[in-house]
Amino acid sequence: MTQCPECEATVENRAMVIGEIFPCRDCGTELEVTGNEPLAVMPAPKEAEDWGE
Numbered sequence: 001m002t003q004c005p006e007c008e009a010t011v012e013n014r015a016m017v018i019g020e021i022f023p024c025r026d027c028g029t030e031l032e033v034t035g036n037e038p039l040a041v042m043p044a045p046k047e048a049e050d051w052g053e
């Protein structure tokens with residue numbers, strides 16, 4: 001199982017595209033998909049895109 005690098009919550013292993021950014025449903029940290037099989041994620045850089053707020 002892949003875990004959020006920030007809060008260690010389990011990241012759902014659904015089909016995702018490398019480079020896709022999604023928020024951790026637990027801590028809200030934006031994660032970038034860096035690998036598919038197995039799923040790998042890393043915190044997305046917080047620069048340009050600021051969703052919400």
Ligand SMILES: [Zn+2]
Binds near residue numbers: 005007026027
């Ligand atoms: Zn998290």
